[in-house]
Amino acid sequence: MKPVLIFQPGMVGDLLFVQKIAKTYAATGRRVIMPVLQKHSWVYDALVMPANIETPILDTEAFDFRDELLFLSDKIALSPIEGPNYTFLSLFFSWRYAPEQTMDLKYQVAGMDMADWADHVELRRDLAKEEALFKLLGLDDGEPYALLNEHGSNSQIQFTHKAPEKEVRLRPIEGYSLFDWSTVIERAARIATIDTSLVLLVEILKIRDKPLSVVSRYEPPSFRIQNILRLDWLFYFRAEHLTFS
Structure with a gap:
């Protein structure tokens, strides 16, 4: 199965909000790559996520499909972009369509119901x-x-x-x-x-x-x-x- 590339490198609330999207893809056995900005990487350190979700540091790390992801990062699409070797979800720039719907649109892109998004966030509490x-x-x-x-x-x-x-x-x-x-x-x-x-x-x-x-x-x-x-x-x-x- 093709890997899923999710472009949502920040912010803190958004990283929490899209957990259901990432985990839904991961549950089908697909490899999920969702890079994160260095300044927000602490968020993923505090979350419990499946092993097939990868969260490389966008600023500094080399990782698979990095070039493809950066090429597509500013593309605006209200549905997944199907490449020959990957599926790409443009979630970060959803605000360009309608600022007041910026959160809703992330789930529209993924084609998922957002109602229970909070149930899919598992904190690694100390x-x-x-x-x-x-x-x-x-x-x-x-x-x-x-x-x-x-x-x-x-x-x-x-x-x-x-x-x-x-x-x-x-x-x-x-x-x-x-x-x-x-x-x-x-x-x-x-x-x-x-x-x-x-x-x-x-x-x-x-x-x-x-x-x-x-x-x-x-x-x-x-x-x-x-x-x-x-x-x-x-x-x-x-x-x-x-x-x-």
Whole structure:
């Protein structure tokens, strides 16, 4: 069977979102090659994936079909491109068709249903490390807290209203990745974030029975992930619209 080349080298949320696509092909026995940018390679280190899914570093590694993949990388196609020796999926540039459907279109290209995408993401969790971060943040006192995230990969929005609980802000901490915040996420009394990869991680962890809020990070305000979410999120176009009750 021809290998499947999937071009989705970043970003963090997208790498999580397309796991079902890669695993569906892998389940048929096909070799799947999905290169990743060096700066995002840590994501795959934290995921459990079949052995026939390969994730070479796009920036630095030589790997099979690299030339073909780079040649096709900026091609826009709403269905798989069938080459003589490979099947190519152009997922990275789906936003060029319709920015607000950029996530949906990845599954349209693959011809798959995206409804259960989060069920196909398996985290390789380090529970001891998650507990260490929980204690490092001073959250082991039993006091309820709100987890807030005002940062995305290329944006920052300041929330204008104060949460009723102790506020804990998601931030880079040396030695810990986004996934190491999973215990903090699970135990939070509420979560409010701009629409970034944290939203997808909350979906993967299936956080229910607590207030979940997401604020648009785009100008003009819009949401590109609303259609892929299954939890009970409240959506806010601007930070000043976000209120806590």
